[in-house]
Amino acid sequence: MTGEVHYHVVAENLDGELLCSDGFTWPGAQGFAADLISPPNGVTVYEPVRAVWIFEGGTPQCPFAHGDGIPADEEAASGFLEQLVQQPPYWPA
Numbered sequence: 001m002t003g004e005v006h007y008h009v010v011a012e013n014l015d016g017e018l019l020c021s022d023g024f025t026w027p028g029a030q031g032f033a034a035d036l037i038s039p040p041n042g043v044t045v046y047e048p049v050r051a052v053w054i055f056e057g058g059t060p061q062c063p064f065a066h067g068d069g070i071p072a073d074e075e076a077a078s079g080f081l082e083q084l085v086q087q088p089p090y091w092p093a
């Protein structure tokens, strides 16, 4: 998906850690964010979040992880995450 416009959902958990999703379409990102913000009944969310951002990735490349190699990519993306969380969140807790 790298190279095409897509969206990553970034969430801050209650410990202040930032979690980054894989790449989604816009409706997919909105759905994923909605599930984080308000989990549907019967769905176990891995952890509660206090803020959610949606990052637009795409051309020519994306700083966030796709598929394999996530640990290395997460390190490379940490600067982008720090900048992203300075912006108004998609959903504040």
Ligand SMILES: [Zn+2]
Residues within 6 Å of the ligand: 002, 006, 008, 023, 057, 058, 062, 063, 064, 065, 066
């Ligand atoms: Zn991406």
